[in-house]
Amino acid sequence: MAKPVRAALGEVWLTCQVCQGDLFREREVLLNSTGMEFMKLAWANESATGLICWRCGYVHLFVNRDIKLYRADK
Template sequence: MANGDPMQVSINGRKLQCPFCGHDQFRQRDIKLNTAGMSFLGLDWANKAATGLICGQCGRIEMFMDPPQLAYHQP
């Protein structure tokens, strides 16, 4: 999925909607989950990442760790 254009997303066959505004199109990006210990050691790059889905209307971010089945669809 390209980070530019918002797309509809389903997870395990269920369509995702923003719980705040109800919009159904999201942009995707990886989000680093930084920890104080790794930052102190200068190893931020080694932290785990979550999949972030950003609502195309209000900007709310939903984060998923190892999402089982993400599917992207053109609106």
């Protein structure tokens, strides 16, 4: 199972928009477009950082590469 992380964007610590939790599971998410899928070029689509709330499961997507992840002890 993935380890929990905390996340910050600059000086701002992120919390879940739904439950205000501050622990997340991180994973890369492809931002697929219909045109690229049709041309069999899905691999070239942009990706985002997905932060899945540890408490409620809400998925937050960030394309901003300045997001920093910090290991958290649950």
